[in-house]
Amino acid sequence: MIIYFLCLVLFCIGLYCILRKRNIIKIIVGIIIAEYAVNLLFILVAYRKNGRSPILSPDTEIINMVDPLPQALVLTSIVIGLAVTSLLVVIAMRIYEKYGTFDITKIRELKG
Amino acid sequence: MEMSWIVPLFVGISLLGAFLVSLLGRKIKLLPDILGNLTVLALLCLSVLAVYVVADKGVVVYNVGNWRIPLGITLVLDGLTSFMLVTVNLVAFFIALYAVNYMKKFTSKDKFYTLFLLMLAGMNGVIITGDIFNLFVFLEIASVASYALVAFGTERHELEAAFKYAVMSTVGSLFILLGIVFLYSYTSTLNMADMASILADKGASNLVLMVSALFLMGFGLKAALVPFHAWLPDAHSSAPAPISAMLSGVLIKSLGVYTLCRLFYNVIGISSSLSSILMVLGTLSMVIGVFLAIGQWDLKRLLAYHSISQIGYVILGIGLGTPLGIAGGLFHLFNHSVFKSLLFLNSGAVEYATGTRDLKRMGGLAQKMPVTSATALTASMSIAGIPPFSGFWSKLIIIIAAVQANRYGYALWAVIASILTLASFMKVMKYAFFGQLKEKWSQVKEVPLCMKISMSMLALICLGGGLLFLPAVKEVFLDKAVRVLLEGTRYSQVILGG
Numbered sequence: 078m079i080i081y082f083l084c085l086v087l088f089c090i091g092l093y094c095i096l097r098k099r100n101i102i103k104i105i106v107g108i109i110i111a112e113y114a115v116n117l118l119f120i121l122v123a124y125r126k127n128g129r130s131p132i133l134s135p136d137t138e139i140i141n142m143v144d145p146l147p148q149a150l151v152l153t154s155i156v157i158g159l160a161v162t163s164l165l166v167v168i169a170m171r172i173y174e175k176y177g178t179f180d181i182t183k184i185r186e187l188k189g
Numbered sequence: 190m191e192m193s194w195i196v197p198l199f200v201g202i203s204l205l206g207a208f209l210v211s212l213l214g215r216k217i218k219l220l221p222d223i224l225g226n227l228t229v230l231a232l233l234c235l236s237v238l239a240v241y242v243v244a245d246k247g248v249v250v251y252n253v254g255n256w257r258i259p260l261g262i263t264l265v266l267d268g269l270t271s272f273m274l275v276t277v278n279l280v281a282f283f284i285a286l287y288a289v290n291y292m293k294k295f296t297s298k299d300k301f302y303t304l305f306l307l308m309l310a311g312m313n314g315v316i317i318t319g320d321i322f323n324l325f326v327f328l329e330i331a332s333v334a335s336y337a338l339v340a341f342g343t344e345r346h347e348l349e350a351a352f353k354y355a356v357m358s359t360v361g362s363l364f365i366l367l368g369i370v371f372l373y374s375y376t377s378t379l380n381m382a383d384m385a386s387i388l389a390d391k392g393a394s395n396l397v398l399m400v401s402a403l404f405l406m407g408f409g410l411k412a413a414l415v416p417f418h419a420w421l422p423d424a425h426s427s428a429p430a431p432i433s434a435m436l437s438g439v440l441i442k443s444l445g446v447y448t449l450c451r452l453f454y455n456v457i458g459i460s461s462s463l464s465s466i467l468m469v470l471g472t473l474s475m476v477i478g479v480f481l482a483i484g485q486w487d488l489k490r491l492l493a494y495h496s497i498s499q500i501g502y503v504i505l506g507i508g509l510g511t512p513l514g515i516a517g518g519l520f521h522l523f524n525h526s527v528f529k530s531l532l533f534l535n536s537g538a539v540e541y542a543t544g545t546r547d548l549k550r551m552g553g554l555a556q557k558m559p560v561t562s563a564t565a566l567t568a569s570m571s572i573a574g575i576p577p578f579s580g581f582w583s584k585l586i587i588i589i590a591a592v593q594a595n596r597y598g599y600a601l602w603a604v605i606a607s608i609l610t611l612a613s614f615m616k617v618m619k620y621a622f623f624g625q626l627k628e629k630w631s632q633v634k635e636v637p638l639c640m641k642i643s644m645s646m647l648a649l650i651c652l653g654g655g656l657l658f659l660p661a662v663k664e665v666f667l668d669k670a671v672r673v674l675l676e677g678t679r680y681s682q683v684i685l686g687g
Contacts, residue, residue, distance in 0.1 A: 088367075092360070095356065095360060101352065104356060108356065108359055108360070108363075111360070111363055112359075112363060115363055115366050115367050115370065118367070118370055119366075119370045119373075122370060122373065122374040144377075146379075147370075147373065150322055150379075153322075153326060154325075154366060157326065157329045157333075160329075160333055161329070161333060161336075161355070161359055164333060164336055164337060164355065165352070165355055165356070165359075168336075168340055168348055168351055168352050168355065169352065171340070171343055171348050172348045172349065172352060175344070175345045175348060176345065184349050185349075186345060186346060186349060187346055187349055187350060187353075187422075187423045187426075187427070
């Protein structure tokens, strides 16, 4: 149970980072942390205690196996995360070129 | 099941188009335009074909890689799907046509069309998929392409808006993924039909409530419902005009409204508390959106706030849950995607000709730009709900449905929001197009041919939109979609049985 709780804490740290930090790079790091927390939860959901890998062979009997599907899905979600992160970093670089700062309180031309 | 081959083509053709444009577009000058438009035209033809297939054969299920239903990814073509496909691809076609001239001022048209087609692939994928994780993947494809498209101009405002949009939308995606994780842990399946039947067997639980809340936050953020709307005015007003039209016209609907309906009606199952939450959020967006819109002087920003308000009408109609309410909501969804994309294209035309979006600096443009001003007038009357334009009929149906369901308060707010919409569009028409022509605009010319064609065609659809509610058309196009939502979780029997 404690490990699920720690996972929630990790997610909350990520959200806190996104909501409260002023530096663009720190916001991006917050997104990465929150994303990893969700991925970790997905893997934990599939975990069985003393489970083994689900590979079928003629001479063994599988009694307790780890659910393999979430691991495949998490791979996909990590790749998506990579794409989002790289795009965000590129936008952050361009913002730095234009504004000369990473501080979001100074990048506020749009409002209303 | 002979016609099931058309189902994967909606994603396949757009991905192929994107690939070819990015591969060959840089070498041959005209190729991005031609290939981009041909791809979208093919998709439009296919989606009209899909409506006939659904009318003829009912629900069509395609199993990717021939895996049996709960194991592999399933693609589903039913009434709601074909309705959404036509909406998305119709609007995308006119926008692609408009972009031929408009995107000339940007340097890399091939990149534009690549991203545009990728976004379209994502949207079509979200609509046709019957697998919840696949839905998430397509949702992310469409979202990532849209972040890049918002930042396409790489100027100060574009970048700022794109960053804000990307961060908020990513957080929304995280909530959606979290919801999917919980649903998977509860049901051990990813197929939406299978999930619906397992959830129906297991009955209500707190976990499903939590998942509903997560989905409401995630998809509500994508649909820009009111507490989650902050990104929309920035992103939609900073993007290039065809992209604003695409985002406001169809992206928020296919990623937000469609997914909300599909998951809440067909998978989780709508409850009275859930539908009242939808109605409250819809009404809030409707009223707050229009109040924020009325004070704007930036034309595109004003239109963006109206998107929030009109999405409120759609959600209100769908949240009512009565047949007439859902029909009104979906009908308004179609109409809104036509007239809002037309309005954004008009704002793009004005910006193209004059270089400004500030209403105070325009004036009398009707004399110089007759096509733009006539189409803008049509779209404004349509969004404000003046008979006989399309927006009037759908708003009328939503209001009648609210009265029939004894929700007089919601009906009253819908009327008030409609009047305020009329007021704010009278302001747009007065400041931008009518009145005295300002001295500095005496050299302004009407926009090029492709832009004119695309705007006029969309205006014609606005004018004839009311015809969709004629019994013969309604039976094929709208009623099938309404029936899918009314069926609720019986969706699973339809898919698993078929």
